[in-house]
Amino acid sequence: MKENGQELDRIIREHSLYQCLECGKCSASCPRQLAGKEYSPRLLAHKLIAEREDEAFIESSVWECLTCGLCGERCPSGVNFSRLIMDMRVLLAGTKGLKGYRSHDGALHSWMRIMTSPDLQQERLGWVHAGIRVATYGPVAFFTGCAPYFDIFFAGINVDTLSIARDSVRLLNFLGITPVLLSNERCCGHDLLWTGDRENFETLCRLNYEEFKDAGIKEVVVSCPECFYILSEFMPEIIPTFDIKVTLLIELLEQEFRKGGMAFRPFKHKVTYQDPCRLGRVCGRYDPPRNLLSMIPEMKFREMENSGRSAICCGNNAFINCDSYSKRIQVQRLREARATDADMLITACPKCMIHLTCTMRDPLRRDSLAMEIKDLVSVLADQIEWTGK
Amino acid sequence: MNHVSLLGICCNWSPYACYNAAGMARLKMPPNFRLVRVMCIGRINQALILRAFEYGADGVILLECKDEDCRYGPGPEVGHQNVQRVRRLLRLLGIGQKRLVERSFATHEKEEFVRALWEFSELIQTMGPNPAKPRQELEVS
Ligand code: SF4
Ligand code: SF4
Numbered sequence: 001m002k003e004n005g006q007e008l009d010r011i012i013r014e015h016s017l018y019q020c021l022e023c024g025k026c027s028a029s030c031p032r033q034l035a036g037k038e039y040s041p042r043l044l045a046h047k048l049i050a051e052r053e054d055e056a057f058i059e060s061s062v063w064e065c066l067t068c069g070l071c072g073e074r075c076p077s078g079v080n081f082s083r084l085i086m087d088m089r090v091l092l093a094g095t096k097g098l099k100g101y102r103s104h105d106g107a108l109h110s111w112m113r114i115m116t117s118p119d120l121q122q123e124r125l126g127w128v129h130a131g132i133r134v135a136t137y138g139p140v141a142f143f144t145g146c147a148p149y150f151d152i153f154f155a156g157i158n159v160d161t162l163s164i165a166r167d168s169v170r171l172l173n174f175l176g177i178t179p180v181l182l183s184n185e186r187c188c189g190h191d192l193l194w195t196g197d198r199e200n201f202e203t204l205c206r207l208n209y210e211e212f213k214d215a216g217i218k219e220v221v222v223s224c225p226e227c228f229y230i231l232s233e234f235m236p237e238i239i240p241t242f243d244i245k246v247t248l249l250i251e252l253l254e255q256e257f258r259k260g261g262m263a264f265r266p267f268k269h270k271v272t273y274q275d276p277c278r279l280g281r282v283c284g285r286y287d288p289p290r291n292l293l294s295m296i297p298e299m300k301f302r303e304m305e306n307s308g309r310s311a312i313c314c315g316n317n318a319f320i321n322c323d324s325y326s327k328r329i330q331v332q333r334l335r336e337a338r339a340t341d342a343d344m345l346i347t348a349c350p351k352c353m354i355h356l357t358c359t360m361r362d363p364l365r366r367d368s369l370a371m372e373i374k375d376l377v378s379v380l381a382d383q384i385e386w387t388g389k
Numbered sequence: 390m391n392h393v394s395l396l397g398i399c400c401n402w403s404p405y406a407c408y409n410a411a412g413m414a415r416l417k418m419p420p421n422f423r424l425v426r427v428m429c430i431g432r433i434n435q436a437l438i439l440r441a442f443e444y445g446a447d448g449v450i451l452l453e454c455k456d457e458d459c460r461y462g463p464g465p466e467v468g469h470q471n472v473q474r475v476r477r478l479l480r481l482l483g484i485g486q487k488r489l490v491e492r493s494f495a496t497h498e499k500e501e502f503v504r505a506l507w508e509f510s511e512l513i514q515t516m517g518p519n520p521a522k523p524r525q526e527l528e529v530s
Contacts, residue, residue, distance in 0.1 A: 105436030110443040114482055117521040121483035152477045153435070200523070 002052075007091055012048060015084040019077035020045045026071035026081065031312050032064060035328040039064040041071055041081055062088045063100035064321060067194060068313035069281035082282070086194055093196030100195055100320035104153070108319045109195065111149055115186040116203040122184050124148045127162050132169045133178045141217045142169055142179035142249075143231065145224040146187055150350060159357045161350040167381035168223045168249055174384060175256050179221060182211045190226040190278075193234070194318035205230070205238045212244055219245040221252060223377055225279035225349045232283075250288045250348065250376065257295060264383040266298035272342040273301070273376075274333070274356070275311035276349030289348055289376050296383055302340040304333075312336070314352040315359070322355075330359035334369040344372045346379060393447040393513045395422045397506065398437075400430045402460050404452035404494045407502035416503045419510035430454070431464030438475045442484055445522055448513035450490040450506070458495065465493060484521045488513065 012018060026041040027033050033040055044061040047054050067082040075081075092099070102109060114120075127148060128134055134142075144165045151162040172179050189204035208231075212220065222228040232246040273293065279285050286308050293301050306312050315330035316322045334356060337345045347353055353373055360370045399405050405426055411418070427433060430453040441449045451472060453465045468491060476486040490512070492505045 102436075105434055107434070107436035107439050110436060110439040111478060111482060113523050114439070114443050114484070114521055116523045119520045119522075121520065122481055123483055124481050126481075148481055149478060152474055152481070155474070 011087045025074040029070050029074050031329045035325040037325040066313050066317045068277045073309050089196035090198045098196055103319045103322040112187045112192050113200050116200050125183055133173050134181045135178050137216050138180045139218040140179050141220045143220050143222045143227050145227045157358055159354050164375045167378045170381045180215050184211055188227040188230040190230050191318040202238050205235050209239050221247045221249050223249040225276045229278045254288050254291055263387045264296040267296045267383050268298050269344045270300040270342045271344045271346050272304050272337050272340040274347040274352050276352050304336040314355040316355050346376050348376045395448050396441050396446045397424045397450045399424050399426050399452040400454055401428050403454040403496045406496045407494050407499045410499040411503045419506050429461050429464040430468040435471050435475050447519045448488045450509045453493040455493050482521055
């Protein structure tokens with residue numbers, strides 16, 4: 001790590017790693033370590049500070065973390081591992097090459113990098129149907145994210161992430177908003193950034209900004225927590241003139257629904273809720289999903305054993321390092337969901353839906369883990385109605 | 390003439406036998422054409438096809454055995470399924486479905502094999518270079 005000495009010092013200082021007490025709370029709460037993986041955030045902290053010559057250890061650990069942020073909730077010194085890991089990956093990717101075993105052999109990262117092409121002319125809006133109203137130019141856009149791509153790529157496990165986009169637009173229409181859908185929107189780049197590819201990530205941000213400007217956009221409504229995190233926190237950092245309001249769909253919905261004039265049809269289900277890490281721990285939005293769910297009559301809501309700040313990750317992040325330990329985390333998470341006696345698991349991130357659905361299909365455990373899984377916006381869009389009051 | 394990069398992914402069995410026989414017979418192959426030999430088209434997944442485009446291919450052709458000739462079992466069927474999915478992704482990306490071609494051959498079909506390569510090459514020539522090429526440094530790994 002010698003050649004990276006200064007940069008490493010900066011990263012360590014910026015993330016208050018020198019305040020580390022070696023108390024081990026991070027390791028004791030890390031789902032990856034608890035699943036049995038040979039990985040210890042505490043030891044990584046120690047090596048980065050005191051034993052930088054152990055490059056092999058540092059390099060392999062940096063790619064292991066799920067960046068779920070659970071340890072950050074417990075660390076008495078406020079070490080934010082998720083961001084520390086991101087910076088370390090960017091640093092190591094620049095000098096030693098991108099590592100981390102890429103799930104699906106890196107297909108998703110490939111299409112994300114292909115999207116850095118400035119001349120791209122996508123055909124990503126084939127899913128728009130007559131039942132929804134959309135525009136090509138106007139003040140408010142809806143950010144679709146990778147849903148049209150996931151829809152094809154994950155067709156084999158029957159996960160319908162495109163319905164999240166459709167239902168988001170339905171809800172916006174319900175509120176009288178006709179959102180712009182950008183035909184050349186790019187991936188937000190979250191997964192490239194969290195796998196260390198900062199250069200291509202920044203290109204995606206800039207291209208998206210150009211698309212927003214060309215379509216006259218003043219506000220972008222986002223439903224995916226990762227896209228929201230990137231658009232609201234990273235885009236303004238990368239584009240100094242960034243002047244676009246970024247709105248989280250569920251926050252907008254909560255605020256509008258509180259004004260009255262609408263109601264929800266009863267939903268006779270027992271449900272539980274998976275906090276996506278980018279929505280909860282990273283963006284601090286624990287309440288809006290719960291508040292929205294509490295508006296639906298006859299629905300019973302039960303929290304899982306680990307929820308809110310302690311919620312456990314869906315097992316994978318940025319589509320790297322999915323392995324038997326990820327599966328163990330997912331199995332544990334689904335067992336917690338089943339233990340609530342709920343018949344439906346509600347989530348708010350397409351990736352939680354993909355990863356947890358994948359585990360439910362495990363042929364050896366199928367019956368013990370399977371349950372209906374639905375995104376929050378789909379539940380809302382299906383149950384909402386005007387009361388005209 | 391457009392400069393295009395063409396990639397063929399070729400199964401080791403029937404299609405590679407055709408390729409060999411075509412070489413022995415000194416049949417002329419299209420220029421700018423690179424061939425990667427794999428043991429079975431079933432080895433090729435969606436990611437590898439996409440990566441060829443990420444790395445700058447203008448067209449990719451999968452050269453397979455006939456379904457019933459696969460030495461391993463379901464190879465060509467895996468190929469059909471992957472091609473179908475990747476084509477849909479290429480369409481979304483604006484690269485276009487036609488830049489991914491799939492052809493199958495029996496062991497003795499060297500003329501058909503070479504003709505297929507020429508047809509593929511002409512198709513991509515007329516389409517021109519793939520517009521959706523990442524301009525930046527590719528990953529270092
Ligand atoms: S929880 Fe924080 S202070 Fe404790 S060992 Fe981990 S990084 Fe260090
Ligand atoms: S962010 Fe999550 S996976 Fe990474 S060290 Fe912390 S608890 Fe473990």
